Amino acid sequence: MHIVVCAKQILDPETPASAFRIEGDRVVPAPGIAPVLSQFDAIAAEAALRVKEARPVGDRITVLSLGESGAAAIKQVLAMGADEGVLLQDAAFEDGDSHGTALALAAAIRKLGDVDLVVCGRQAADWDQGQVGLLIAESLDWPIVTVAQSVEAISDADLRVRRVLDDGFETVEVGLPAVVTVSNELGAPRYPRLPQLMAAAKKSVAAWSAADLGLATGDVGAAGARLRLARLARPTHESQVEMLTGTAEEQAAALVARLRADGVL
Amino acid sequence: MNDRPTAAPRPPRVLGAWWGAAVGVSGLGLVSAFEASARGATREVFFNVEAPWSVYACLAALLGLLTYGLVRHAALWRLGRPAPEVWRDLPSRLRNALRLGLGQQRLGRDRYAGVMHACISSSIVVLTLVTIQVAIEADTPFHPLHGAYYLFFSFYGDLFGLVGLVGVSMAVWRRYFIEQPPRVRWDERIEDHLIIAGLGLVLLTGFLLESARIEVTELSQHPDWAPWSFVGYALARFVRVFAFEPHQLLAFHGAIWWVHLALAFSWLGLIVFTKLDHLLFAPVNAFLLRTDSPGRLALIDFENRPDDEAPFGVGHIQDFTWKQLFELDACVRCGRCTSVCPANIAGQPLSPMAIIQDLKSHLASTGPAIAEHRHEVGGIGRDAVNVQMVGGVIEDESLWACRTCGACMQECPVLIEHVPTIVDMRRFLVMDEARIPATAQAALENLESRGHPWRGTTLERTTWMQGLEDVPMFDGTQEYLYWVGCAGSLVERNLPVTRAVFRLLRESGASFGVLGQEETCSGDPARRLGNEYLYQALAQQLVATFAAKGVQRVITNCPHCFNTFKNEYPQFEGRFEVLHHTEFLERALRDGSLRAVHAVEEAVTYHDSCYLGRMNGQYEAPRAIIEMVPGANLVEMQRNLSRGLCCGAGGGNMWLEERGGQRVNHVRSAEAIATGASQVISNCPFCIQMFEDGTTAVQAAGAERMRPFDVAELLERSVFGAPVAE
Structure with missing residues (x-):
């Protein structure tokens, strides 16, 4: 089985809001704050590794990432245990939206040829749009199972996936090839073992351009974007304190009245 | 008392x-x-004795026996x-x-x-x-x-x-x-x-x-x-x-x-x-006892490894050095190590004595088979025995419970060095097996991607500067670099300490600057948690930064940064004079550049942090400062100086969940409270956090809570008269 993991390097979501600026339609982090692998994509890698480890030896995992900073994401997933990495790198990909990204990733998956399963995070932890996995499936015309809590190959051609619902779980089976997006309920991604980390640092990662993928520059990147950013703003948090007076009973009654008035109760 | x-x-x-x-x-x-x-x-010698030669017969037998014993032991040590x-x-x-x-x-x-x-x-x-x-x-x-x-x-x-x-x-x-x-x-x-x-x-x-x-x-x-x-x-x-x-x-x-x-x-x-x-x-x-600082852990040479298959840490008995194997045999089971071990005192699953004894019997039982395997098959013989050492003979949770506080080593009458042995096995868990408690893993991941061990901090490395005028950035022209550290800048409670040290440094007229956003972790938590690879990456990066900035002298907020800079950075040719802030402040008080004029009428007790005290022998400077604060009355705890008990956070336990028994910081807080003092004074941002939690949990209902403060906070009150405006 050949599994593809899609991984994205993002602005560190742990960065305190005070540590970045907004310039036009860009978020500029403070110096010294390095981008990180999107947590959901690390979980996607974990899901792929679990599928591989539960099966006879011979499966391969390829990690795909798009954009220059994706090289670090690929290294990290390789360190976790993936076999190969491909970086989709081209000036034409810059400033693309989910659609362009999915188009490029799907083209890469087609180019790889023998892919049985694509695993993505349920959403990237920066913009939280959750579109890319779905659009890859659409582009490949494969079935997709979203928000997985566990992924298990029941044969070479079938997958059993437990999905997270609002009020419980749902187990579905799907024929391969397919796309699966995973959620944090799957569990924490593994810590890389050092021998793998060192081997990953030495592995060469293929770089494919838009031309390699047979994509026209107008379809991807800023040129192919279907999403238009209207406004970007830093969230502001305001707090106002109002002291209630009177006896405990009066305070409680006043509190209830205020909470009702504000629609909290 | x-x-x-x-x-x-x-x-x-x-x-x-x-x-x-x-x-x-x-x-x-x-x-x-x-x-x-x-x-x-x-x-008359041998008076009334019929066969005096029998003494020599016995002596010969004894010598034969001793030789036999030594040869047998030596065969085991040589496996290392x-x-x-x-x-x-x-x-x-x-x-x-x-x-x-x-x-x-x-x-x-x-x-x-x-x-x-x-x-x-x-x-x-x-x-x-x-x-x-x-x-x-x-x-x-x-x-x-x-x-x-x-x-x-x-x-x-x-x-x-x-x-x-x-x-x-x-x-x-x-x-x-x-x-x-x-x-x-x-x-x-x-x-x-x-x-x-x-x-x-x-x-x-x-x-x-x-x-x-x-x-x-x-x-x-x-x-x-x-x-x-x-x-x-x-x-x-x-x-x-x-x-x-x-x-x-x-x-x-x-x-x-x-x-x-x-x-x-x-x-x-x-x-x-x-x-x-x-x-x-x-x-x-x-x-065989180390002659350098006990605060220094051994360096792993990742470039030139003895063999490519070698684990990075110690997961098999033959991956210890022969010195580490030898000291197993020196153990007399006296239990001094375990009786002073903070984890053991709190009822947690760690006994340094049991670790040494378990390794000793593991060596005795598996050593001969390993030796035979080496003789017949060659190689290191890691497959020679089917007994799991780390995770079997020695349980993971014992290794994680260690605070690396060094109390066991300080007490051992036969000079066994438990901490390096424990950390070597942690290295195996982390680097070779990647078997790490989730919270510690999160800390390591943070260190790697964010350069500090905390997840979800809302502070920046410059937050503490708010309200302070003209914080000088270090550019190589100043005499000292004031090293704030992650705890000093990213943990709310420690910001007042950082400000206090800063104000005191400025008041003393010292020529100093800070690095602000350019600070990254010294690597100490990674090293103590067993990720030597990450430690080296962080340390080498910082050594390069210091060299580029022309840093000659460093004053640290934190005894952990202090220990690592002082004792461990020379392993990367990072050599500079390192002072803990208490050392600098004591000097400044003695030479008159700081004057403790305002009385602080408090009974205080002093807690020795392990890495300033036991690991670096600095017991006096902080006490001298407290003594020079008018009105402050120092009451010692039962366990103090080289017998001081760890606050519980050492050895990466700041980021580990405590298992079994009490929490170490509760035990130590109770000891501090028992002095009757109103404040517990320390010198370490971690100790202070542990006491904030511990005193709240332990204090009897209704009693006024004992408050933990840094030596610098106490001195700040005495020099300036009031705490810095928030």
Whole structure:
């Protein structure tokens, strides 16, 4: 089985809001704050590794990432245990939206040829749009199972996936090839073992351009974007304190009245 | 409650004093022996003994046995990796072998045990010398045992026999009658009883033998010589009361000679089979003791690895160095390490003694198979045995419970270094197996991607500067770099400490600057948690930053950064003068550049952080500052100075969940509260966080909460009069 993991390097979501600026339609982090692998994509890698480890030896995992900073994401997933990495790198990909990204990733998956399963995070932890996995499936015309809590190959051609619902779980089976997006309920991604980390640092990662993928520059990147950013703003948090007076009973009654008035109760 | 020490703590002198007294008494004996008219005084060696050669037969057997034992042990030690460092710095090593090994300096930390052990060991040494002189007298052309020296010889022989009996009695009293301290019973084995009983019997039969001889010979023939063997003489006088026939006494003497001989050699034979081997191994282990700082962990050379298959940490017994294997054999199961271990005190699953003993028996049981496998198949033989060491013989949770506080190493009388051994096994867990508790893994991931160990901090490295004017950035022109550290800048509670140090530095007129956003973690948490690879990446990056900035002198907020900069960065050629803020502030107070003018009327207690105190020996500077604050009254805790108890956060336990028992910071907070002081003063951002939590949890309801403060916060109040405006 050949599994593809899609991984994205993002602005560190742990960065305190005070540590970045907004310039036009860009978020500029403070110096010294390095981008990180999107947590959901690390979980996607974990899901792929679990599928591989539960099966006879011979499966391969390829990690795909798009954009220059994706090289670090690929290294990290390789360190976790993936076999190969491909970086989709081209000036034409810059400033693309989910659609362009999915188009490029799907083209890469087609180019790889023998892919049985694509695993993505349920959403990237920066913009939280959750579109890319779905659009890859659409582009490949494969079935997709979203928000997985566990992924298990029941044969070479079938997958059993437990999905997270609002009020419980749902187990579905799907024929391969397919796309699966995973959620944090799957569990924490593994810590890389050092021998793998060192081997990953030495592995060469293929770089494919838009031309390699047979994509026209107008379809991807800023040129192919279907999403238009209207406004970007830093969230502001305001707090106002109002002291209630009177006896405990009066305070409680006043509190209830205020909470009702504000629609909290 | 201890009174405040007036001077820097010194190693205990109990044992030195003991030898002084012993030599003094012997000297008096020598002088009086020469004063006495003793012309011709001597005795027949092997009096009434039919087969004196049997002594040599026993000796030969003993030597054979000892050789056999040593060869067997050495075969196990040789399984370990090389330890080239033990041949460096020989003068310090010889000094350690003399002071800590033969001089038994560490034993004095438990006074009773120190006196007991000094009695027993000095008795064994002197009586062995006595026996050797008898052999020389009997079987060489030299005859030392004549005249005044014979009388003196008789005197000190008896003196040290008696001293030995005093020691044995103290041991018996402690082990069987008061059963204190409990540690003597933690891992008690039959051999422990044999050793005490055997030695007691050897000494007693020696005296019986002597008294029978004196009764039959000297008491009648040379009554003026006899009293020099004062114990034997007194016994002989007592025996005389019963008016035995000489032939009865001779028969008794002959019989007891054999018993004494058999007991003495059997007892010495225990060296091969029991913990009595510490008699040989402890002084050697003192020689092998590291001569650099205990705060420094060994460097792994990732570039030049001995073999590519080698694990990075120690997961198999043969991946320890031979020095680490050797020290397993030096352990006498005394339990001192475990009795001072913070995790153990709190009831958590760690006993340093059990770790050493478990590794020792693992080595003994698997070593021969490994050696055979190496002989037949070659290689390291990691597959030779099917017993999992880390995760099996030694449980993961024991390794994680260690605070690396060094209390065990400080106490060990045979100089075992537990902490590096524990960290080596952690390295295996983290780097080779990636088997890490989730919270520690999160801390390591944060260190790697964010350069600090905290997840979800809302602060920045410059937040503490808000409200302070003109915080100078370090650019190489200033004398000192003030190193704030992650805890000092990213943890809310520690910001006032950072501001206090900053204000005091500025007030003192020091030339200094800070790095602000350019600070990254020193790497200490990664190293203590076992990720040496990550540590080296962080440390090398910082060494390069310091070199680029021209940093010569550093003042740190945190004793952990302090220890790493001072003791560990030289491993990467990062050499600069490193001061903990308390060291700088004490100096500034002494030279008058800071003046503590406002009174702070508080009873305070002081908590020694492990990495400023035990690991770096700095107990005095913080205490001196507290003393110079008018009004502050220092009340010491029971466990203080080199016996100080860890706050619980050390060794990466800031980021580990505590398992089993109490929380260490609750135990320590209770100890601080028991002093009755209103504040607990420390020098470490982690200690302060632990006390904030601990005092809240432990304090009796209704009582005013004891507040933890840094030394700098206390001094700030005294220098400026009020806390900095928030």
